[in-house]
Each structure stands twice: as structure tokens, then as C-alpha cells.
Amino acid sequence: MQSPLEPTGLALDPKPPAALVFHDVDHEYYVRRSATVRALAGIELALATGEFVSVVGPSGCGKTTLLRLAVGLLRPSRGTVSIGGEPVRSPRRDVSFIFQDAVMLPWFSVMENVTLPIRIAGGDMAMARLRAGELLDRVGLTGFHNATPMQLSGGMRQRAAIVRALMTRPRILLMDEPFGALDALTREQMNLDLASIAEASGCTVLLITHGISEAVFLANRVVVMTPRPGRIAEMIDIPLPRPRNRRTLAAPEFAALCDRVREHFQHPGSEMASAYE
């Protein structure tokens, strides 16, 4: 038996499993009978609960593949992808996904669209409408609860998509270029909104983006990937204080971190160079 004087800290306080883990992950797509495309190689990445990780890398390096693996739409060719210590085998209720172009049902109102996941799950619709109302107001869609998606701008639709993704209170939020189609000004406002929403929700977030400043502004860590097959070239810690806001954007440390990420894409003539601004 253990003496009460022996240090027991480790045994009593086991570290909770990381929220999302890629361990030694390779992925190959089978294109024809004997041909394969190697999309990812040796991915080793663990997101702590509540962590925000951005992924940048050249087109075709396997970023969307990474998200498809995390959501359980694909199985890795090698290695494991796990959430809360359990291997991901199929899409999970506690994981939400936002794509580049938010798809909304055009004949439903914004409120009906964002509460649809709860309706499908047979949840409490009165509670859902209350939560949706609060979230819609928070992302600046006050007065648009009963509008149809056609009456919204692209940026407003993306805001509604974020609300919809948060309705089920996911543990993990996966985003693939969610603001790629937006103009620079709207995109900057969306980044400010997303920073405050992510900080308030406590969600673990994995964001794929082509915007270096967006990646740095939002994340605790930025993962830079190599051209295909995508490997992790560097993981850069972003120790900027939170809450992140307009002041963050003006800080010299912010600019220095953006430069550090940008260096990966600045070797003239390289595949990395053509990918980013």
C-alpha cells in the first residue's frame, strides 16, 4: 500500500486525454485499381481541450483530408485519429463542421436553419430557439432571425453557419476555409467575432485557412504543412494574450508571428511560395 506521505499527485490527478489527437497518421486515396495519392504522411498533432489550432499549407497538401479524418468521414491508412481518447470511427454528435460555403435551406428562416440540428436530434425546441436567439444576436444577426438565407449577405450566412455549428454545444469545431469567400473587411470582422465566440464557448477548434494573419490572430498554435504529402513543417506557438481584439492586430508581436509563419512561404519558386499572400 502507498504511504500517505508519498507524492500521489500524478496518480490522483491524471492528465485528461487530449480533445483531438492525430497519431502517426498517413492517408492515401485510391484513385484507380493500383494508383494511390498520398495526401498525408506522419501527422502527429494533439489539440488540448479548449485549444484553438490553425493549419496553413499549400493547396493540395491534405488540409481538408485532415478534417475529413477528424470528422470520421475517412479512416486513416495508417495511425490513429482519436477524440477524448476514443478512436474516431464515424461522424460524432459532439463534433461540428463548417465548410467554405455555408449551405442553408433556402425555404427556411435563419432561425429554422440554425435550430435544425436540434430538431433532427429531437431536442427541446423552445430551449433551442432561446439559445439560437442569443447566439444570433451575439454574431450581429439581431433583426434577421426570421429572414430567409437569400436575404443575407455571404458574411451573414457564414455567421449563421457558426451559430448552427454551435447549437449542439460541440466539444470540437472543425472549420475548412470558412471565410475564404468573404471580402477583407468582412473577414476581419468575422475573425474578431470568431475569437470572442470561441473564447466564450470553450470549444476545441481546428481551423484550416489560407490567411496567415487570420491563422495567427485566432490560434494558440499554428501548424504549417509541407506540400503533398502533407507533413508538419513547423508548429508555432502563439502566446498573444486573450481576449484577442483590434489591439492584438496592431501589436508588434502579432506582426512578428505572422512574419514567422510567412517565412515558410517565401522561398522564390517553391511550391510553398505560391500558396500564400
Ligand SMILES: Nc1ncnc2c1ncn2[C@@H]1O[C@H](COP(=O)(O)OP(=O)(O)OP(=O)(O)O)[C@@H](O)[C@H]1O
Ligand atoms: N476523394 C479523393 N480521391 C483522390 N484524391 C483525392 C481525393 N480528395 C483529395 N485528393 C487528393 O489528395 C490531396 C490532398 O487533398 P486535400 O483536399 O486534402 O488538399 P487541401 O490541402 O485541402 O487543398 P486546398 O487548399 O486546395 O483545399 C490532393 O492532391 C487531392 O488531389
Ligand SMILES: [Mg+2]
Ligand atoms: Mg481543402
